[in-house]
Amino acid sequence: MPEHMTAASGDEFDQMARDAVYRAMFTRRDVRSHFLPTGLDDAVLARLLLAAHHAPSVGFMQPWNFIVIRDAARRADVRDLFLAAREQELPEIEVERQALYRKLKLEGICESALNICITCDRERSKNSPLGRWHNPEMDLYSTVCAVQNFWLAARAEGVGVGWVSIIEPQALKSLLSIPEHVTPIAYLCVGRVSEFASKPDLETHGWGRRLPLPDLIMSETFCGQGETPLKSAVAHLNTVAAAQANPADQCVAPAVPQREPPKEASALSFNSRNFDDASASRASQAGSGTWPAMVLK
Amino acid sequence: MPEHMTAASGDEFDQMARDAVYRAMFTRRDVRSHFLPTGLDDAVLARLLLAAHHAPSVGFMQPWNFIVIRDAARRADVRDLFLAAREQELPEIEVERQALYRKLKLEGICESALNICITCDRERSKNSPLGRWHNPEMDLYSTVCAVQNFWLAARAEGVGVGWVSIIEPQALKSLLSIPEHVTPIAYLCVGRVSEFASKPDLETHGWGRRLPLPDLIMSETFCGQGETPLKSAVAHLNTVAAAQANPADQCVAPAVPQREPPKEASALSFNSRNFDDASASRASQAGSGTWPAMVLK
Numbered sequence: 001m002p003e004h005m006t007a008a009s010g011d012e013f014d015q016m017a018r019d020a021v022y023r024a025m026f027t028r029r030d031v032r033s034h035f036l037p038t039g040l041d042d043a044v045l046a047r048l049l050l051a052a053h054h055a056p057s058v059g060f061m062q063p064w065n066f067i068v069i070r071d072a073a074r075r076a077d078v079r080d081l082f083l084a085a086r087e088q089e090l091p092e093i094e095v096e097r098q099a100l101y102r103k104l105k106l107e108g109i110c111e112s113a114l115n116i117c118i119t120c121d122r123e124r125s126k127n128s129p130l131g132r133w134h135n136p137e138m139d140l141y142s143t144v145c146a147v148q149n150f151w152l153a154a155r156a157e158g159v160g161v162g163w164v165s166i167i168e169p170q171a172l173k174s175l176l177s178i179p180e181h182v183t184p185i186a187y188l189c190v191g192r193v194s195e196f197a198s199k200p201d202l203e204t205h206g207w208g209r210r211l212p213l214p215d216l217i218m219s220e221t222f223c224g225q226g227e228t229p230l231k232s233a234v235a236h237l238n239t240v241a242a243a244q245a246n247p248a249d250q251c252v253a254p255a256v257p258q259r260e261p262p263k264e265a266s267a268l269s270f271n272s273r274n275f276d277d278a279s280a281s282r283a284s285q286a287g288s289g290t291w292p293a294m295v296l297k
Numbered sequence: 298m299p300e301h302m303t304a305a306s307g308d309e310f311d312q313m314a315r316d317a318v319y320r321a322m323f324t325r326r327d328v329r330s331h332f333l334p335t336g337l338d339d340a341v342l343a344r345l346l347l348a349a350h351h352a353p354s355v356g357f358m359q360p361w362n363f364i365v366i367r368d369a370a371r372r373a374d375v376r377d378l379f380l381a382a383r384e385q386e387l388p389e390i391e392v393e394r395q396a397l398y399r400k401l402k403l404e405g406i407c408e409s410a411l412n413i414c415i416t417c418d419r420e421r422s423k424n425s426p427l428g429r430w431h432n433p434e435m436d437l438y439s440t441v442c443a444v445q446n447f448w449l450a451a452r453a454e455g456v457g458v459g460w461v462s463i464i465e466p467q468a469l470k471s472l473l474s475i476p477e478h479v480t481p482i483a484y485l486c487v488g489r490v491s492e493f494a495s496k497p498d499l500e501t502h503g504w505g506r507r508l509p510l511p512d513l514i515m516s517e518t519f520c521g522q523g524e525t526p527l528k529s530a531v532a533h534l535n536t537v538a539a540a541q542a543n544p545a546d547q548c549v550a551p552a553v554p555q556r557e558p559p560k561e562a563s564a565l566s567f568n569s570r571n572f573d574d575a576s577a578s579r580a581s582q583a584g585s586g587t588w589p590a591m592v593l594k
Contacts, residue, residue, distance in 0.1 A: 011492075019314075021317055028353070051323075060507075066515065092426055130504070145445040220366055223474070230365065
């Protein structure tokens with residue numbers, strides 16, 4: 001790597017680059033609809049897979065494999081597994097929500113350009129389990145990180161991804177000839193889409209709402225009080241966003257006085273001068289900075 | 298969301314934005330060294346947590362909590378747990394690699410600005426387990442997605458993150474007063490760093506090497522042959538990178554004739570004209586396009 005690419009001497013992300021990373025996260029969706037009947041170029045898919053392959057993995061074991069499923073008949077079989085699983089899951093849902101559950105579209109197995117099953121080979125580094133002796137599930141978690149890399153890269157490429165979890169795993173293993181020591185982690189529907197929804201479908205349909213992030217932050221121990229400046233900083237991000245958005249989208253009560261966003265701020269920019277001013281105190285920083293409404297939906 | 302932000306009409310990432318997302322993934326590191334003695338602004342940490350909070354979650358359950366640990370004495374206790382766990386794990390490592398294992402630096406618990414334990418509350422949506430009846434581990438996986446969002450956002454902010462998995466989970470739960478129904482997913486060391494290493498530490502020290510991605514791609518079923526154009530496209534990404542990098546970094550044999558990168562390509566750009574030309578065939582696309590050496594290290 002060239003010397004100038006170290007963090008200390010120029011490998012920083014500028015504001016536009018940081019914004020792009022956050023935008024991929026905030027506009028990523030679990031896509032079940034809006035798949036286009038177009039295919040997906042191998043060149044694009046190759047980049048998504050390379051992104052997945054650069055996920056962290058415990059002991060650098062890289063336990064993942066990627067099964068690409070294009071065949072229509074096989075995908076119809078997978079869809080049948082989903083339909084059966086949905087009927088089995090239905091009685092477990094609260095009675096008053098079962099009608100809504102039935103209405104929700106929860107997969108795009110046959111409509112998407114292709115499907116990908118990302119698996120975890122649990123024996124790939126069995127003789128040298130660095131970092132897995134006390135936490136043997138770390139290889140599964142590593143594979144999930146690969147899924148998330150794939151998903152975010154897809155968002156940046158304009159490719160929709162939906163994770164189908166309503167499926168009986170042993171039936172899926174049988175259908176895809178996955179051996180016993182390999183665990184399917186994610187069955188993904190992947191393809192070009194006409195749009196990305198502005199909010200998660202489950203939020204749009206009233207299944208759930210985004211929890212207030214300050215409530216999820218704890219200090220030193222579980223349920224430990226404290227971290228007030230941090231919680232204020234978090235609340236402020238949402239406050240500024242909510243003031244710019246539809247008030248109905250607001251899920252955190254304003255905890256910090258709102259300030260006018262700077263005129264020169266881009267549509268996707270933090271006010272980095274306020275946020276990153278090293279001379280400001282933690283508490284005063286917590287009350288400054290902007291975040292656009294768009295990215296928080 | 299403004300109408301112009303739909304995928305169909307302008308919500309695309311331009312090449313610079315896509316490059317930024319990939320750069321975060323390819324230059325992210327599991328950081329154990331190079332932590333600076335400076336603190337971490339709450340405003341920055343708030344953004345990282347908001348990124349984590351926008352991870353996908355099954356049934357939109359958002360099962361995560363974030364315990365921020367700053368106290369030096371508590372962190373020393375966690376470090377003692379790590380040291381004990383490392384001694385317990387050592388005998389499980391292949392004998393010929395135990396000396397190397399001992400030499401590796403595997404955590405930065407006390408040197409980093411702060412620690413964060415990201416947990417999964419397994420009862421948060423127990424009455425309405427959409428998407429978890431057949432795969433009850435989906436809430437754990439959702440939390441891992443939050444960890445990866447945090448990690449990538451941190452990279453974009455110039456903040457190093459290291460995941461400590463060599464730790465006895467029940468001892469950690471006890472130390473942090475985590476209740477029985479909550480699972481600690483990731484214990485993270487977080488802070489400003491002087492540099493991000495150009496390669497994973499475990500690769501630098503000869504513990505492992507990056508596997509050739511084409512070998513990890515399967516077609517239709519596990520170990521299914523096929524997907525030759527896709528594998529060629531993947532190999533070509535590495536081939537072009539390797540040709541620009543130190544040959545010692547090459548891990549995939551050239552499978553596609555190398556082409557000269559276009560003169561106008563940025564240091565972090567794909568040649569999107571070659572990669573995305575819809576008129577080109579899948580096979581010919583597989584052999585075109587560039588990716589810089591830097592991002593593949």
